[in-house]
Amino acid sequence: MKKLLIWYILLVGYINGAGTDPVFGENGMVVSTSRQASIAGIEILKKGGNAIDAACATGFVLAVTSSSNGNVGGGGFMVVHKADSTIFTLDYREIAPAAAHQDMFLDSNSEVIDNMSLRTRAASGVPGSVDGLLKAWKDHGSGNISRRELLASAIALAERGFELSHYEAQRFNNNKDLFLKNKAAAKIFIREDRKPWKAGDRFIQKDLSRTLKRISRDGRDGFYTGKTADLIIAEMNRGIGLITHEDLLKYESKYRDPIIGSFKGYDIISMGLPSSG
Structure with a gap:
C-alpha cells in the first residue's frame, strides 16, 4: 500500500486543546478530535485502505461523534500530498442557495437583522461534506474499501450510541x-x-443512522435526492430557509489549485481560495 501524507480538515469549528509532546507512528497515523473516529480510520488502514479511505471514514464518524468538528450537513476542505509528490486540494464547503442575495440579512433600513445570519434556516448553506468525502474516496481511494465499509463504523456508532x-x-x-x-x-x-x-x-442518534444508511446504500443520491433531500427541504419550508431540491441536486465539490510556498527550506502546501489558507 502506498503511503500518503494527508492533511484532513473538516468544517472549521471549535478546536480542542492538544498536548505538546510529539507522537510517532511506524506505519501510519490517523489523528482526529474523536477517539472513535480515529479508531475507525485505523481499521480502514488495517483492511487495506489507503490514507484517503481512512480520512473519509474518519470524516463520516466525526459527523456522529464530534459535534464541533464533524458533519454531514456542512462542508470542508481537503489538502493531500501523496508519496509520489502528487498534490490535490478539494473544496467541499457549503455554497449559498440560488435564491440567496446580498441584502438577505438586512431590514428595510439596511440594518443587519440580529442573529438572522447565524441561527435561522436562512443561514443554511447547501451542504458539501457527503459529496466531497465520497468524491475523494471514489477518485483517490485504494479501491479496496467498499462504500458500505467506509460508512459502517459511522452507522454503528449513530445507531448503537457511544460514550x-x-x-x-x-x-x-x-x-x-x-x-x-x-x-x-x-x-x-x-x-x-x-x-x-x-x-x-x-448518546444515540437513530435519525442520523438512517441518513448514513441511505448514503451507504445509494451513495451521493442517498443524500442529495430522495428521503434525505425531502427532509432537508421540509425543514427549510418550516421557516425562511432558501435551499431547494434543485440546489441540492446541483451541488458539486471542486478540485482547486493549492497555495504552495516555502519556509526555511520546507515546502508549504495549503488550501487556496475560497479558503483563508
Whole structure:
C-alpha cells in the first residue's frame, strides 16, 4: 500500500486543546478530535485502505461523534500530498442557495437583522461534506474499501450510541436553551429526564443512522435526492430557509489549485481560495 501524507480538515469549528509532546507512528497515523473516529480510520488502514479511505471514514464518524468538528450537513476542505509528490486540494464547503442575495440579512433600513445570519434556516448553506468525502474516496481511494465499509463504523456508532466525552457533554448542556427551541433537536440533544449530560453517558442518534444508511446504500443520491433531500427541504419550508431540491441536486465539490510556498527550506502546501489558507 502506498503511503500518503494527508492533511484532513473538516468544517472549521471549535478546536480542542492538544498536548505538546510529539507522537510517532511506524506505519501510519490517523489523528482526529474523536477517539472513535480515529479508531475507525485505523481499521480502514488495517483492511487495506489507503490514507484517503481512512480520512473519509474518519470524516463520516466525526459527523456522529464530534459535534464541533464533524458533519454531514456542512462542508470542508481537503489538502493531500501523496508519496509520489502528487498534490490535490478539494473544496467541499457549503455554497449559498440560488435564491440567496446580498441584502438577505438586512431590514428595510439596511440594518443587519440580529442573529438572522447565524441561527435561522436562512443561514443554511447547501451542504458539501457527503459529496466531497465520497468524491475523494471514489477518485483517490485504494479501491479496496467498499462504500458500505467506509460508512459502517459511522452507522454503528449513530445507531448503537457511544460514550460522551466531558467536552461533548458540556457542549450539549451549554446549548440546551437553543435545542429547546426546536422540537426535533430537543428530542435528540436533551435527555429524557431533562438532567444534564455527563461524561460517559451513551448518546444515540437513530435519525442520523438512517441518513448514513441511505448514503451507504445509494451513495451521493442517498443524500442529495430522495428521503434525505425531502427532509432537508421540509425543514427549510418550516421557516425562511432558501435551499431547494434543485440546489441540492446541483451541488458539486471542486478540485482547486493549492497555495504552495516555502519556509526555511520546507515546502508549504495549503488550501487556496475560497479558503483563508
